[in-house]
Every structure is written in structure tokens, then in C-alpha cells.
Amino acid sequence: MSFPMINKQAHLGRTCRFAVGKAPRASVRPMASSTPLSFSKYQGLGNDFILIDNRHTSEPVVTPEQAVKICDRNFGVGGDGVIFALPPVGDTDLTMRIFNSDGSEPEMCGNGIRCLAKFVADVDKAAPRKYKIHTLAGLIQPELLADGQVRVDMGKPILEGAKVPTTLVPTQGSTVVCQDLAVDGKIYKVTCVSMGNPHAVIYSCDGRAIKIDDLDKELVTLGPKFERNAVFPARTNTEFVEVLNRSHVRMVVWERGAGRTLACGTGACALVVAGILEGRLDRERTCRVDLPGGPLQIEWSTADNHIYMTGPAEVVFNGTVRT
Numbered sequence: 001m002s003f004p005m006i007n008k009q010a011h012l013g014r015t016c017r018f019a020v021g022k023a024p025r026a027s028v029r030p031m032a033s034s035t036p037l038s039f040s041k042y043q044g045l046g047n048d049f050i051l052i053d054n055r056h057t058s059e060p061v062v063t064p065e066q067a068v069k070i071c072d073r074n075f076g077v078g079g080d081g082v083i084f085a086l087p088p089v090g091d092t093d094l095t096m097r098i099f100n101s102d103g104s105e106p107e108m109c110g111n112g113i114r115c116l117a118k119f120v121a122d123v124d125k126a127a128p129r130k131y132k133i134h135t136l137a138g139l140i141q142p143e144l145l146a147d148g149q150v151r152v153d154m155g156k157p158i159l160e161g162a163k164v165p166t167t168l169v170p171t172q173g174s175t176v177v178c179q180d181l182a183v184d185g186k187i188y189k190v191t192c193v194s195m196g197n198p199h200a201v202i203y204s205c206d207g208r209a210i211k212i213d214d215l216d217k218e219l220v221t222l223g224p225k226f227e228r229n230a231v232f233p234a235r236t237n238t239e240f241v242e243v244l245n246r247s248h249v250r251m252v253v254w255e256r257g258a259g260r261t262l263a264c265g266t267g268a269c270a271l272v273v274a275g276i277l278e279g280r281l282d283r284e285r286t287c288r289v290d291l292p293g294g295p296l297q298i299e300w301s302t303a304d305n306h307i308y309m310t311g312p313a314e315v316v317f318n319g320t321v322r323t
């Protein structure tokens, strides 16, 4: 591998100070507290993850509570989440599970699955190839390209509001497009899309198009008011988007369970779908999405209705950690 191998060691035996989020589907066995755990840190556009080769057993070797501590940027390794490569289910190559940095378990992670594909290829010393990965959002298929990028077949978006889930009243059939949501005395136009995980996408507020530079500072206070809004019973990821032209946008994101991050792959997919549903973007062209950490290319195929996401994934360092 052509990256510097840094061995980072941390001891995480202290009590965590943070509230641990709900992890409804997590059923995990705690690991022995003194066992050093090998991990690799990867990032996709600055969305960073601790990757664990967990293919020897179907239960994650880290609990949600331990994940919170490992993700801590001051007292731990630091990351937006912990991702596990688990044994395959059915006709797949492997299973992915992820804990957010607050310990909750999302269904999918777009940047994370690019990192996972690179990680597994690096561990197995495999030639570039396409993986079939089982996730809580169904089958997701990343392909390592010759130029180092990873192209992911993200499957079909879920457009039915109740399945996103949101209690906002649908505006186009069963889909919530440009529905009003009042937050802090302003009316946001919200479009709800699930990529397996829920997204609230916002292109305009109080009748004006979103300007990323104007709301950048506000995001930290505004984001949680969407994430925990009663109209999103499973909480939500929230993307604020500025259109540069009909195939190029800028965004910032507040992630469920992780807060402000530099990139969200599922969010980039959801906002392109939302932009097309709102009539702001062209479906015929691949859309460039500029995230705080860099660009992704997103296509919503008319041929199979799947979303295709292309972007980078890089190893940062390998290490061991005590939990």
C-alpha cells in the first residue's frame, strides 16, 4: 500500500461523558475490556470511519457504547462512525453494519461503504472488483475503479413519505416534496427521501433559495432542530442545498447521530433525487455535488431507477485501540 502506516494506540477505559443515542437494532456482545482491537481509519471526503474486520463472527466486536468512546475526537481515535465488515448473508460477499458516533445504528452510509470496499480490498490484497454488500438498507454494490475512485450502485430511493419516515403530509402522490416546515419562525420547504436512511432536503426557506455561505454558521444550532423534529419519528439527516446550475449544486449537512460532517454520501444521493422531484435539476445528466469535503458525482438512472454515486475513499492509518 502506498500510504504511511502510522500505528495509533489509545486506551479508552474511561467513562464516556456523552449521552448514548438509541440503537434500536443493535444486538451486540461486549468485547473483553483489555483486548487490543485492530482497526483501520479511512475517510471519504473527510467523512471518517474506524473500520473493523469482523468477518470471523456475525456479531460486532464493539458495542454502541464503545463506539461512542472510540469515535471521540479528544479521548478516542476520532471518527464519524465505526464500520464493521461482517460475514455475508445469502448471495453477497459481506455484510456492513455501522454505528454512528452517538452509538445509534443507521441503515446505510454512502461514504462509509466506499471506505469499506477499499478496506476489504486492502486487507484481502484483492484486485479492483465489484462487491455485493448486504446492509440494513438491502443490497449495495460498490465497484473499485482503475482510477482509485469507487462507484456505488446505491439501489432505488424510497419516495413514500411514510416509509422515509416522516409524518409531513405528502404533496405529490405519497411523496413529500417542498412541504412547509416551520423551524425557529422560518418556513423551510422540505423534500423527504430515504436511501435506506432518512433525509430531509432543503433548497429554499421563506421563499428564498438557500445560500450556503449565509447559513453555514447557523447549521450547528439549526441542524438538531430538524434531526429531532417530531415530524421525523426515526430522526433525520438534513441537507441544505444551493443550486449552481441544473447539474451542479453545493450543500452542507447535519447528520443524524453524527452532527456536522464534511460529507454524506446518502445525503448527496437524496438531494439529487429531491432536486429532480422539485424540478431544479436534470435527471438526464450526472450531477456534481460539492460537499464541504469535496465533490461527488451522482446519477439517478432512468434505465433501472437506481442511484449511482462515484467518489474517493482513502486509508488514513492503521492501529490498535483498547476499549
Ligand SMILES: N[C@@H](CCC[C@H](N)C(=O)O)C(=O)O
Pocket (backbone or CB within 6 Å): 047, 100, 105, 106, 107, 108, 109, 110, 111, 112, 197, 198, 237, 255, 256, 257, 258, 261, 263, 264, 265, 266, 267
Ligand atoms: N455519512 C453517511 C451517513 C451515515 C449515517 C447517518 N448519520 C444516519 O444516521 O442515517 C453517508 O455518507 O451516507
